[in-house]
Amino acid sequence: MDKRNLQLDDNGQLRHFLTIEGLKRQLLVDILDAAESFTSVTEQTVKKVPLLRGKTIVNLFFESSTRTRTTFELAAKRLSADVLNINVNASATTKGETLLDTQRNLEAMHCDMFVVRHAVSGAAHFIARHAAPHVSVINAGDGRHSHPTQAMLDMFTIRRHKGEFHKLRVAIVGDILHSRVARSQIHALSTLGVEEIRVIGPRTLIPAEAHTLGVHVHHDLRGGLRDVDVIITLRLQHERMGGAFLPSEHEYFQLYGLTEAGLETAKPDAIIMHPGPINRGVEIDSAVADGPRSVILDQVAHGTAVRMAIMAKAMQRLPTPPARELH
Ligand code: CP
Numbered sequence: 001m002d003k004r005n006l007q008l009d010d011n012g013q014l015r016h017f018l019t020i021e022g023l024k025r026q027l028l029v030d031i032l033d034a035a036e037s038f039t040s041v042t043e044q045t046v047k048k049v050p051l052l053r054g055k056t057i058v059n060l061f062f063e064s065s066t067r068t069r070t071t072f073e074l075a076a077k078r079l080s081a082d083v084l085n086i087n088v089n090a091s092a093t094t095k096g097e098t099l100l101d102t103q104r105n106l107e108a109m110h111c112d113m114f115v116v117r118h119a120v121s122g123a124a125h126f127i128a129r130h131a132a133p134h135v136s137v138i139n140a141g142d143g144r145h146s147h148p149t150q151a152m153l154d155m156f157t158i159r160r161h162k163g164e165f166h167k168l169r170v171a172i173v174g175d176i177l178h179s180r181v182a183r184s185q186i187h188a189l190s191t192l193g194v195e196e197i198r199v200i201g202p203r204t205l206i207p208a209e210a211h212t213l214g215v216h217v218h219h220d221l222r223g224g225l226r227d228v229d230v231i232i233t234l235r236l237q238h239e240r241m242g243g244a245f246l247p248s249e250h251e252y253f254q255l256y257g258l259t260e261a262g263l264e265t266a267k268p269d270a271i272i273m274h275p276g277p278i279n280r281g282v283e284i285d286s287a288v289a290d291g292p293r294s295v296i297l298d299q300v301a302h303g304t305a306v307r308m309a310i311m312a313k314a315m316q317r318l319p320t321p322p323a324r325e326l327h
Helices: 025-039 067-078 098-108 124-128 147-161 182-190 249-256 295-314
Strands: 057-060 082-084 113-118 137-141 171-175 198-199 215-219 229-231 271-273
Touching: 025 182, 057 098, 067 082, 067 113, 067 137, 067 147, 067 295, 082 137, 098 113, 098 124, 113 124, 124 137, 137 147, 137 295, 147 182, 147 229, 147 271, 147 295, 171 182, 182 198, 198 229, 215 271, 271 295
Parallel strands: 057 082, 057 113, 113 137, 171 198, 171 229, 198 215, 229 271
Antiparallel strands: none
16 A cells, blocks of 8 residues: 555545655645644643543554653643553563554554554554554654654744745754654655755765755765754664764764854854754764754754644644645
8 A cells, every 4th residue: 555645534634644755735834833823732721622532542662762752642631632651661562462463452442543653664654554444643753764743843843943944945964864854854844845955964874865855965064054044963873773884973073063163154043953862972062952043942842732733633633724825
Protein backbone atom coordinates (compact mmCIF):
# COMPACT_ATOMS: atom_id res chain seq x y z
CA MET A 1 0.00 0.00 0.00
CA ASP A 2 1.18 3.54 -0.76
CA LYS A 3 2.34 4.96 2.57
CA ARG A 4 1.36 8.50 1.56
CA ASN A 5 -2.27 7.53 0.99
CA LEU A 6 -2.27 5.44 4.14
CA GLN A 7 -2.41 8.65 6.17
CA LEU A 8 -5.79 9.72 4.81
CA ASP A 9 -9.19 8.06 5.22
CA ASP A 10 -11.64 7.36 2.40
CA ASN A 11 -12.87 10.97 2.60
CA GLY A 12 -9.35 12.40 2.28
CA GLN A 13 -9.24 13.40 5.96
CA LEU A 14 -6.14 12.86 8.10
CA ARG A 15 -6.34 9.59 10.05
CA HIS A 16 -2.70 8.67 10.69
CA PHE A 17 0.22 11.13 10.90
CA LEU A 18 3.24 9.19 9.72
CA THR A 19 5.28 11.44 7.45
CA ILE A 20 5.12 14.98 6.04
CA GLU A 21 5.88 13.61 2.58
CA GLY A 22 2.82 13.77 0.35
CA LEU A 23 0.70 15.94 2.69
CA LYS A 24 -0.87 19.07 1.21
CA ARG A 25 0.26 22.54 2.18
CA GLN A 26 -3.24 23.50 3.35
CA LEU A 27 -3.27 20.58 5.81
CA LEU A 28 0.03 21.72 7.32
CA VAL A 29 -1.28 25.28 7.58
CA ASP A 30 -4.52 24.01 9.22
CA ILE A 31 -2.43 22.18 11.83
CA LEU A 32 -0.33 25.28 12.52
CA ASP A 33 -3.47 27.42 12.84
CA ALA A 34 -5.12 24.91 15.19
CA ALA A 35 -1.95 24.77 17.30
CA GLU A 36 -2.11 28.55 17.56
CA SER A 37 -5.55 28.29 19.15
CA PHE A 38 -4.43 25.47 21.47
CA THR A 39 -1.60 27.58 22.92
CA SER A 40 -4.29 29.58 24.77
CA VAL A 41 -5.44 26.39 26.53
CA THR A 42 -2.11 26.25 28.35
CA GLU A 43 -2.74 29.75 29.67
CA GLN A 44 -6.18 28.95 31.15
CA THR A 45 -6.69 28.23 34.85
CA VAL A 46 -8.06 24.80 33.89
CA LYS A 47 -5.66 23.66 31.17
CA LYS A 48 -8.08 21.26 29.47
CA VAL A 49 -10.54 21.07 26.61
CA PRO A 50 -12.95 18.13 26.23
CA LEU A 51 -12.18 17.31 22.56
CA LEU A 52 -10.87 13.76 23.18
CA ARG A 53 -12.84 12.94 26.32
CA GLY A 54 -13.52 9.20 26.42
CA LYS A 55 -10.66 8.36 24.05
CA THR A 56 -7.67 6.25 25.11
CA ILE A 57 -4.23 7.11 23.77
CA VAL A 58 -1.25 4.78 24.12
CA ASN A 59 2.33 6.06 24.17
CA LEU A 60 4.34 3.18 22.74
CA PHE A 61 8.00 4.22 22.88
CA PHE A 62 10.56 1.58 21.95
CA GLU A 63 13.36 4.22 22.01
CA SER A 64 14.29 6.74 24.68
CA SER A 65 12.69 10.19 24.64
CA THR A 66 12.34 13.18 26.92
CA ARG A 67 10.59 15.89 24.91
CA THR A 68 8.38 13.93 22.53
CA ARG A 69 6.95 11.44 25.02
CA THR A 70 6.18 13.99 27.70
CA THR A 71 4.62 16.55 25.38
CA PHE A 72 2.46 13.85 23.77
CA GLU A 73 1.28 12.84 27.24
CA LEU A 74 0.64 16.45 28.20
CA ALA A 75 -1.16 17.10 24.91
CA ALA A 76 -3.40 14.04 25.35
CA LYS A 77 -4.26 15.06 28.93
CA ARG A 78 -5.05 18.61 27.86
CA LEU A 79 -7.46 17.16 25.30
CA SER A 80 -9.06 15.18 28.19
CA ALA A 81 -8.06 11.76 26.80
CA ASP A 82 -6.99 8.84 29.00
CA VAL A 83 -3.29 8.10 28.49
CA LEU A 84 -1.40 4.82 28.85
CA ASN A 85 2.39 4.98 28.88
CA ILE A 86 3.69 1.52 28.04
CA ASN A 87 7.02 0.76 29.66
CA VAL A 88 8.43 -1.32 26.83
CA ASN A 89 11.28 -2.66 28.96
CA ALA A 90 8.74 -4.06 31.43
CA SER A 91 6.30 -5.29 28.78
CA ALA A 92 5.80 -8.69 27.18
CA THR A 93 7.97 -7.61 24.21
CA THR A 94 10.91 -8.63 26.43
CA LYS A 95 9.40 -12.17 26.44
CA GLY A 96 9.34 -12.36 22.66
CA GLU A 97 5.92 -10.89 21.88
CA THR A 98 5.87 -9.35 18.40
CA LEU A 99 5.00 -5.75 17.65
CA LEU A 100 1.83 -6.92 15.90
CA ASP A 101 0.71 -9.01 18.87
CA THR A 102 1.39 -6.10 21.24
CA GLN A 103 -0.75 -3.91 18.98
CA ARG A 104 -3.58 -6.46 18.80
CA ASN A 105 -3.65 -6.84 22.57
CA LEU A 106 -3.81 -3.08 23.12
CA GLU A 107 -6.56 -2.80 20.51
CA ALA A 108 -8.48 -5.51 22.38
CA MET A 109 -8.48 -3.08 25.33
CA HIS A 110 -10.30 -0.57 23.08
CA CYS A 111 -7.44 1.90 22.70
CA ASP A 112 -8.08 4.58 20.09
CA MET A 113 -4.65 5.95 19.20
CA PHE A 114 -1.06 4.75 19.22
CA VAL A 115 1.82 7.22 19.45
CA VAL A 116 4.80 5.19 18.29
CA ARG A 117 8.56 5.69 18.50
CA HIS A 118 10.77 2.92 17.18
CA ALA A 119 14.39 2.50 16.09
CA VAL A 120 13.30 0.74 12.90
CA SER A 121 12.31 2.92 9.93
CA GLY A 122 8.75 2.10 8.88
CA ALA A 123 7.58 0.82 12.27
CA ALA A 124 4.74 3.36 12.58
CA HIS A 125 3.64 2.63 9.00
CA PHE A 126 3.59 -1.07 9.87
CA ILE A 127 1.32 -0.46 12.85
CA ALA A 128 -0.92 1.85 10.80
CA ARG A 129 -1.27 -0.77 8.05
CA HIS A 130 -2.51 -3.29 10.61
CA ALA A 131 -4.60 -0.91 12.73
CA ALA A 132 -8.25 -1.59 13.52
CA PRO A 133 -10.61 0.74 11.59
CA HIS A 134 -11.23 3.09 14.54
CA VAL A 135 -7.52 3.43 15.48
CA SER A 136 -5.18 6.29 14.51
CA VAL A 137 -1.40 6.07 14.57
CA ILE A 138 1.01 8.96 15.09
CA ASN A 139 4.69 8.56 14.25
CA ALA A 140 6.84 9.91 17.10
CA GLY A 141 10.08 9.07 15.23
CA ASP A 142 11.06 5.97 13.26
CA GLY A 143 14.70 5.11 12.65
CA ARG A 144 16.31 7.68 10.39
CA HIS A 145 13.13 8.02 8.32
CA SER A 146 10.68 10.51 9.76
CA HIS A 147 9.77 12.62 12.81
CA PRO A 148 6.79 14.56 11.48
CA THR A 149 5.43 16.06 14.71
CA GLN A 150 8.91 17.47 15.49
CA ALA A 151 8.97 19.07 12.05
CA MET A 152 5.53 20.60 12.65
CA LEU A 153 6.51 22.12 15.99
CA ASP A 154 9.62 23.47 14.29
CA MET A 155 7.47 25.03 11.55
CA PHE A 156 5.23 26.51 14.22
CA THR A 157 8.26 28.03 15.96
CA ILE A 158 9.60 29.46 12.69
CA ARG A 159 6.21 30.98 11.82
CA ARG A 160 5.89 32.50 15.29
CA HIS A 161 9.29 34.17 15.05
CA LYS A 162 9.56 34.92 11.35
CA GLY A 163 6.03 35.17 9.94
CA GLU A 164 5.33 33.80 6.48
CA PHE A 165 7.61 31.16 5.02
CA HIS A 166 8.09 32.27 1.45
CA LYS A 167 10.83 34.85 2.10
CA LEU A 168 12.94 32.67 4.37
CA ARG A 169 16.32 31.04 3.88
CA VAL A 170 16.76 28.13 6.24
CA ALA A 171 20.00 26.24 6.95
CA ILE A 172 20.10 22.79 8.57
CA VAL A 173 23.57 22.04 9.96
CA GLY A 174 25.16 18.75 10.97
CA ASP A 175 24.39 15.06 10.72
CA ILE A 176 21.77 15.14 7.96
CA LEU A 177 22.51 11.55 6.92
CA HIS A 178 21.19 9.92 10.09
CA SER A 179 18.52 12.50 10.90
CA ARG A 180 14.80 11.71 10.68
CA VAL A 181 14.20 15.28 11.91
CA ALA A 182 16.10 16.82 8.98
CA ARG A 183 14.20 14.71 6.45
CA SER A 184 10.83 15.77 7.89
CA GLN A 185 11.91 19.41 8.20
CA ILE A 186 13.00 19.49 4.55
CA HIS A 187 9.64 18.12 3.40
CA ALA A 188 7.74 20.57 5.63
CA LEU A 189 9.82 23.62 4.63
CA SER A 190 9.52 22.71 0.99
CA THR A 191 5.73 22.15 1.21
CA LEU A 192 5.29 25.46 3.04
CA GLY A 193 7.24 27.23 0.29
CA VAL A 194 10.40 28.66 1.87
CA GLU A 195 12.67 30.50 -0.54
CA GLU A 196 15.75 28.36 0.04
CA ILE A 197 16.74 25.31 2.09
CA ARG A 198 20.44 24.63 2.69
CA VAL A 199 22.07 21.64 4.32
CA ILE A 200 25.55 22.11 5.76
CA GLY A 201 27.90 19.40 6.98
CA PRO A 202 30.86 17.17 6.20
CA ARG A 203 30.60 15.04 3.05
CA THR A 204 30.31 11.89 5.18
CA LEU A 205 27.16 13.21 6.91
CA ILE A 206 25.21 14.54 3.92
CA PRO A 207 23.19 11.92 1.98
CA ALA A 208 24.33 11.47 -1.62
CA GLU A 209 20.77 12.06 -2.84
CA ALA A 210 20.32 15.33 -0.87
CA HIS A 211 20.02 17.43 -4.05
CA THR A 212 16.95 15.38 -5.08
CA LEU A 213 15.14 16.88 -2.06
CA GLY A 214 15.54 20.38 -3.53
CA VAL A 215 18.17 21.57 -1.05
CA HIS A 216 21.45 23.38 -1.61
CA VAL A 217 24.42 21.47 -0.20
CA HIS A 218 27.29 23.29 1.57
CA HIS A 219 30.37 21.87 3.26
CA ASP A 220 31.62 25.22 4.59
CA LEU A 221 29.74 26.57 7.63
CA ARG A 222 30.39 30.28 7.13
CA GLY A 223 29.49 30.21 3.43
CA GLY A 224 26.41 28.08 4.08
CA LEU A 225 25.11 30.42 6.79
CA ARG A 226 25.45 33.57 4.69
CA ASP A 227 22.23 35.65 4.91
CA VAL A 228 20.10 32.88 6.40
CA ASP A 229 17.06 33.68 8.58
CA VAL A 230 16.83 30.37 10.41
CA ILE A 231 19.61 28.02 11.55
CA ILE A 232 18.70 24.52 12.71
CA THR A 233 21.55 22.48 14.12
CA LEU A 234 21.45 18.74 14.78
CA ARG A 235 23.38 16.46 17.10
CA LEU A 236 25.65 13.68 15.85
CA GLN A 237 23.38 10.63 15.98
CA HIS A 238 25.93 8.07 17.14
CA GLU A 239 23.24 5.47 17.84
CA ARG A 240 22.51 5.25 14.10
CA MET A 241 26.13 5.39 12.88
CA GLY A 242 27.48 2.00 11.85
CA GLY A 243 31.11 3.17 11.80
CA ALA A 244 33.43 6.17 12.04
CA PHE A 245 32.05 9.14 10.12
CA LEU A 246 34.30 11.78 11.73
CA PRO A 247 37.90 12.05 12.90
CA SER A 248 36.78 13.41 16.30
CA GLU A 249 34.04 15.45 17.99
CA HIS A 250 36.65 18.11 18.75
CA GLU A 251 37.45 18.53 15.05
CA TYR A 252 33.72 18.50 14.22
CA PHE A 253 33.13 21.37 16.66
CA GLN A 254 35.97 23.36 15.10
CA LEU A 255 34.41 23.03 11.63
CA TYR A 256 30.65 22.81 12.22
CA GLY A 257 29.95 23.75 15.84
CA LEU A 258 27.76 26.86 16.19
CA THR A 259 29.70 29.60 17.97
CA GLU A 260 29.00 33.33 18.19
CA ALA A 261 31.94 34.00 15.86
CA GLY A 262 30.78 31.39 13.37
CA LEU A 263 27.33 32.97 13.11
CA GLU A 264 28.50 36.33 11.82
CA THR A 265 27.63 35.65 8.17
CA ALA A 266 23.99 34.85 9.05
CA LYS A 267 21.41 37.64 9.25
CA PRO A 268 21.75 39.48 12.58
CA ASP A 269 18.23 38.47 13.59
CA ALA A 270 18.59 34.82 12.54
CA ILE A 271 17.05 32.41 15.03
CA ILE A 272 18.89 29.32 16.33
CA MET A 273 16.97 26.06 16.60
CA HIS A 274 17.77 22.53 17.75
CA PRO A 275 15.31 19.62 18.15
CA GLY A 276 17.21 18.36 21.20
CA PRO A 277 18.82 16.72 22.98
CA ILE A 278 21.72 19.17 22.60
CA ASN A 279 25.37 18.24 23.02
CA ARG A 280 27.16 21.36 24.25
CA GLY A 281 30.64 21.76 22.85
CA VAL A 282 29.96 19.30 20.00
CA GLU A 283 27.39 20.84 17.63
CA ILE A 284 26.66 24.01 19.61
CA ASP A 285 28.47 26.28 22.04
CA SER A 286 26.65 27.11 25.30
CA ALA A 287 26.86 30.83 24.51
CA VAL A 288 24.73 30.20 21.39
CA ALA A 289 22.40 27.58 22.92
CA ASP A 290 21.59 29.89 25.83
CA GLY A 291 21.98 33.15 23.89
CA PRO A 292 19.39 35.74 22.82
CA ARG A 293 18.86 34.27 19.36
CA SER A 294 18.20 30.75 20.62
CA VAL A 295 14.56 29.57 20.41
CA ILE A 296 15.36 26.01 21.48
CA LEU A 297 13.13 26.05 24.55
CA ASP A 298 10.33 27.72 22.55
CA GLN A 299 10.41 24.65 20.31
CA VAL A 300 9.88 22.43 23.34
CA ALA A 301 7.09 24.65 24.68
CA HIS A 302 5.28 24.58 21.32
CA GLY A 303 5.40 20.79 21.22
CA THR A 304 2.32 20.41 23.38
CA ALA A 305 -0.01 22.67 21.36
CA VAL A 306 1.20 21.30 18.03
CA ARG A 307 0.72 17.70 19.17
CA MET A 308 -2.76 18.60 20.50
CA ALA A 309 -3.61 19.89 17.03
CA ILE A 310 -2.30 16.78 15.28
CA MET A 311 -4.05 14.36 17.63
CA ALA A 312 -7.34 16.26 17.42
CA LYS A 313 -7.07 16.42 13.63
CA ALA A 314 -6.33 12.69 13.32
CA MET A 315 -9.30 11.88 15.56
CA GLN A 316 -11.38 14.22 13.34
CA ARG A 317 -12.22 16.50 16.24
CA LEU A 318 -11.02 19.69 14.60
CA PRO A 319 -13.37 21.64 12.37
CA THR A 320 -11.53 22.51 9.15
CA PRO A 321 -10.92 26.26 9.36
CA PRO A 322 -11.91 28.44 6.39
CA ALA A 323 -9.18 28.53 3.72
CA ARG A 324 -6.93 31.56 4.02
CA GLU A 325 -4.76 33.14 1.44
CA LEU A 326 -1.42 31.40 0.99
CA HIS A 327 1.78 33.18 0.00
N1 CP B 1 13.48 16.02 19.66
C1 CP B 1 13.23 14.81 20.20
O1 CP B 1 12.69 13.92 19.53
O2 CP B 1 13.60 14.68 21.50
P1 CP B 1 13.34 13.38 22.40
O3 CP B 1 14.21 12.27 21.83
O4 CP B 1 13.74 13.76 23.80
O5 CP B 1 11.89 13.02 22.29
